[in-house]
Amino acid sequence: MNKIYPVVLCGGVGSRLWPLSRSNSPKQFQQVDPTDVHSFFQATVKRHRGDLFHDPVVSVSTKYLPTVVQQLADMNINASIIAEPVSRNTGPAVLASAFHLNETDPSAVMAVLPSDHVIQGNFNELLARMLPAAMAGRIALFGIEPGYPETGYGYILDGGDHPDHPEAQEVSHFVEKPPLEKAEELIAGKNAYWASGISLFRADVIISEYEKIDPQTYRAVKTAFAKRKTQRTHQTLCGENFARANSGPTEAVIFEKTDQAVLAPTRVDWNDVGAWNAFHTINEKDQNGNVLSGDVICVETSNSYVRGSSSKLIATVGVDNLVVVDTDDALLITTRDNCQKVKSVISTLQDQGRQEVVDHTIQRTSWGQFVRMENGDAYRLNMLKLDPNAVISFDGDMEMHRLFTASEGEALFKSGSVVKRLLPGEVAELRVGESGSLRNRGDGILTILEVQYDRVSEPALAEKASSTSKELRGEGVA
Incomplete structure (x- = not known):
């Protein structure tokens, strides 16, 4: 029996899940629950392991490449990683993965899997049942049996039994994010399914369909893949050519136009977790209908989702239908009914140039932990916590x-011909344009305070650096 290649897509920012999701650390790389070991992305990779599957292929923006590499390493999982230098939606990403698989395995069957969904149930059993149809050249689209008239999902309409594949249904047509009245009509007809974004097909089939339906994207992605750069952990597509691909989802570009699509009705608990109310829906509730995590005390509170952080206690009294999400630098309070409006906060933050829309104060990295402590008009104060034997490198920054x-702890600092040991209280510097590195030489955590200054005139810079060095060493301080 052929095995399936899981192709995990890591695009999207998940702006309605702010303040958990940020532009530099979107929701797929966050934990489903604060107590969970794995992120959404890791849970997706883990779900599709075993005898049915090859090692995964991961498609990711170069912006999130270090996170993907780190999270796969944390799970000790080998994967083929394809980095996209520019974002062109899911279609070109899927096509690039197909070119990769087709090059080494002409009969490759790929399952396209969004990295930020929550699925409860034996979804792999359904993938196995649809494998013969995919091997025969069909494009299997997994439609979720709907639980209510959702207006934020697209729908796939069942066209009846398929004459050649008893495990599949014909596709009648597609409906994209209908208004409530239309969604209620679709549900009442009992032949409509939520479009999950999950699909199964042979790599050569999707390549052929793109060549027929969207030849411009076919040529652009084919050339971008041919000109890719191969590194130790990943392959990076040629940005100049990849940017010429039409930006669009595979569903709209190919699936809605091909005559090879079949429907795979799917009866599992599925949620794309697009807004905070979804966390209340998918998690187990207490006797008052609450979903609570972290250091939380609730009094006369019902039907609420409260997600605390490790930094403070959250207490609620006499509230209902509330969403409270606390992170290291931001607190969200809204109602479950207004969760879809969280995106408007992002627009306000962007207009104000606020850092809280970009990343978290505390970030996990490949070398340890980065803590943003304070920002000024021309400086930034950070804390770097390096794991044992970890190294952090700094490129020559001209600004x-x-x-x-x-x-x-004890650090080894290198910059050009300078090599010096740093013990607590000792200082090193990288001037404008200089590169260097810090290594943790000890068995414990190395903690470094970093002050970043924006470029100023050389005399002022020298005076400021000298003054700050003395202050950091405790000299000249009353």
Whole structure:
């Protein structure tokens, strides 16, 4: 029996899940629940392991490449990673993965899997049942049996039994995100399914369909793949050619136009977790209908979702239908009915140039932990916590001057011909344009305070660096 290649797509920002999801650390790389070990992405990869599957293929923006590499390493999972230098929606990403698989396995069958969905139930059993249809050249689209008239999903209409594939149904037509009245009509007809974004097909089939239906994207992605750069952990597509592909989802570009699509009715608990109310829906509730996590105390509180952080206690009294989400630097309070409007907060934050829309104060990295402590008009104060034997490198930045002070542990600092040991209280610096590195030489965590200065005139920079160095060492402080 042929095995399936899981193709995991890591696009999207998940702006309605702010403040958990940020532009530099979107929801797929966050934990489903604060107590979970795995992120959405890791849970997706883990779900599709075993005898039915090859190692996964991961399609990801170069922006999130380090996160993907780190999270796969944390799970000790090998994967083929294809990095996209520019975003062109899911279609070109899927096509690039198909070119990759077709090059090494002409009979490859690929399952396209969004990385940010929650699925409860034996979905792999259904993938196995649809495998013969996919091997025969069909494009299997997995439609979720709907539980209510959702206006935020697209729908696939059942066209009746398929004459050649008893495990599949014909596709009648598609309906894209209908208004409530139309959604209620679709549900009442009992032949409509939510479009899950999950599909199964042979790599050569999707390549052929793109060549017929969207030849411009076919040529652009084929050339971008041919000119790719191969690194130790990943392959990077040629950005100049990839940018010429039409930006669009596979569903609209190919699936709605091909005559090879079949419907795979799917009866599992599925949620794309597009807004905070979904977390209340998918999680187990207490006797008052609440879903609580973190350090939380609720009094006379019902039907609410409260997600605490490790930094503070959250207490609610006499509220109903509430959503409270606390992170290291932002707190969201809304009602479950208004969760879809959280995107409007993002627009306001962007207009104000706020950092809270970009990333978290505390970020996990490949070398340890980064903590953003304070920002000024021309400086930034950060804390770097390096794991044992970890190394962090700094490229020559033409706009930034850096000062490092060891606070805990022992560091080895290198910059050009300079090699020095840093013990607590000792200082090193990287001037504008200089590159260097810090290595943790100890068995414990190395803690470094970093001050970043924006580029200024050389005399002012030297004076400021000297003054700051003394302050960090405790000299000249009353």
